[in-house]
Amino acid sequence: MIQPYIEILPQLLKGANTTIQILIASALVTYSVAFIAGLGKISRFKLVRGVTTFYVEIFRGTSLLVQMFWIFYALPAFGITLSPFLAGVITLGLNYGAYASEVVRGAIQAIPKGQTEAAIALNMSRWHRMTRVILPQAIRIMLPGFGNISIELLKGTSLVSLITLADLTFQGLIIRNTNLSYTFHVFISLLVIYFLIALPLIILVRKLENRAAKGVAK
Amino acid sequence: MSWDWEFAIEIFPELFNVIWLVIGITFAAYAVALIFGLVLTFGRRSKFKPLALVTYGFIEFVRSTPPLVQLFFVYFALPQLGITMDKYVAGILTLGIHYSTYVSEVYRSGIESIPKGQWEASRALNFSKTQTWFRVILPQSIPPVIPMLGNYLLVLFKETPLLGAIGVLEFLTRAKNIGSASFSYLEPFTIVGLLFLVLSYSSSIMIQKLEKKMKKVHVRTN
Numbered sequence: 001m002i003q004p005y006i007e008i009l010p011q012l013l014k015g016a017n018t019t020i021q022i023l024i025a026s027a028l029v030t031y032s033v034a035f036i037a038g039l040g041k042i043s044r045f046k047l048v049r050g051v052t053t054f055y056v057e058i059f060r061g062t063s064l065l066v067q068m069f070w071i072f073y074a075l076p077a078f079g080i081t082l083s084p085f086l087a088g089v090i091t092l093g094l095n096y097g098a099y100a101s102e103v104v105r106g107a108i109q110a111i112p113k114g115q116t117e118a119a120i121a122l123n124m125s126r127w128h129r130m131t132r133v134i135l136p137q138a139i140r141i142m143l144p145g146f147g148n149i150s151i152e153l154l155k156g157t158s159l160v161s162l163i164t165l166a167d168l169t170f171q172g173l174i175i176r177n178t179n180l181s182y183t184f185h186v187f188i189s190l191l192v193i194y195f196l197i198a199l200p201l202i203i204l205v206r207k208l209e210n211r212a213a214k215g216v217a218k
Numbered sequence: 219m220s221w222d223w224e225f226a227i228e229i230f231p232e233l234f235n236v237i238w239l240v241i242g243i244t245f246a247a248y249a250v251a252l253i254f255g256l257v258l259t260f261g262r263r264s265k266f267k268p269l270a271l272v273t274y275g276f277i278e279f280v281r282s283t284p285p286l287v288q289l290f291f292v293y294f295a296l297p298q299l300g301i302t303m304d305k306y307v308a309g310i311l312t313l314g315i316h317y318s319t320y321v322s323e324v325y326r327s328g329i330e331s332i333p334k335g336q337w338e339a340s341r342a343l344n345f346s347k348t349q350t351w352f353r354v355i356l357p358q359s360i361p362p363v364i365p366m367l368g369n370y371l372l373v374l375f376k377e378t379p380l381l382g383a384i385g386v387l388e389f390l391t392r393a394k395n396i397g398s399a400s401f402s403y404l405e406p407f408t409i410v411g412l413l414f415l416v417l418s419y420s421s422s423i424m425i426q427k428l429e430k431k432m433k434k435v436h437v438r439t440n
Contacts, residue, residue, distance in 0.1 A: 057419070062414040065390065066390065066411050067411070070407040070408065073394065073407055074408060077220070156284075157284075162383065169287055184299065187294060188291065188295065191279075195283050201282075202282055
């Protein structure tokens with residue numbers, strides 16, 4: 001009974017390795033984009049706000065898979081050809097970054113106005129006000145949101161298998177196609193492995209949420 | 219780069235036609251999510267501890283594993299256990315059950331916002347458990363969370379292209395085929411993207427309007 005699992009596990013772990021690499025790379029893009037777009041949305045310049053809103057609406061309004069296919073298949077029409085890895089990471093980062101930018105914006109706006117006023121009264125520059133007063137408090141509020149987005153991101157990485165990248169899901173499909181009798185073993189293993197990768201994130205989010213519920217930055 | 223209008227207009231009807239199927243599948247899966255979400259909410263609140271624990275584990279597991287793999291599991295792996303489904307049923311069930319875990323969290327937040335006095339008052343009036351739930355608690359806890367539920371309708375709509383992986387709604391495959399036959403991927407994929415944008419944008423405006431209406435109703439009853 002255990003035999004099939006022992007047989008397929010090495011290949012699945014190879015895929016899991018790729019999945020984790022994609023997760024880390026796209027998480028870095030996601031968080032960076034989230035800060036840029038989150039701050040862009042509350043910028044004092046109308047043009048910056050407009051461009052950011054446009055980006056966020058486009059990526060939140062269409063489907064992740066459609067975006068991934070568009071970037072992988074349609075971008076070459078503009079002379080930009082990306083490897084599956086790069087296309088996957090960029091799409092995931094831009095898509096989840098659009099969602100995460102709302103987390104950044106919400107957290108910054110959750111900081112009481114008095115903090116901004118106090119910083120102005122202390123004659124702090126805009127830059128100092130943001131980096132020394134607002135962001136240090138806002139980041140603590142963002143953490144549970146970022147954790148949840150990272151779990152969503154992990155789930156989203158499975159889509160790169162559809163643009164031929166050999167991630168965990170892709171390896172599973174290969175094993176299944178070469179040996180149909182392993183179908184059940186393969187897909188139950190995939191679910192369990194994805195859950196095991198997500199587990200540390202789930203626990204972390206719970207901890208952060210509990211801490212936030214106790215009250216941070218009051 | 220060359221955007222070919224003639225080509226775009228020629229392939230538009232073929233891609234546009236799929237929209238009705240996408241909408242149908244979205245609402246079917248959403249109905250599953252709304253109903254099964256309620257079952258999960260009751261399961262998690264059950265006084266019978268093992269049931270509450272199993273429900274909790276189910277929610278966490280389904281929420282944190284990819285819907286794409288769940289789809290493969292339901293469509294390819296379950297037949298080995300003797301459970302065979304039509305691909306449409308498999309697709310609708312998978313998406314519906316996946317989002318029922320999110321929906322049940324929404325219900326939960328709505329239920330937890332009901333003051334304890336309401337439970338006590340129902341008890342004092344000698345209401346049965348079913349009466350308390352369906353006459354007192356749910357009618358108050360669901361309206362305030364309708365905007366959140368509406369958001370999940372949009373999220374679910376955006377996940378429907380996944381079903382292409384088991385041969386349902388393969389408009390992405392179709393777009394890919396059109397692309398590879400004509401060496402032009404730009405037009406088919408852009409059309410698909412724009413169709414999604416228009417639909418989800420117009421429905422999100424509708425949800426916002428609904429939200430405003432709900433707020434007014436809420437204020438009036440208070």
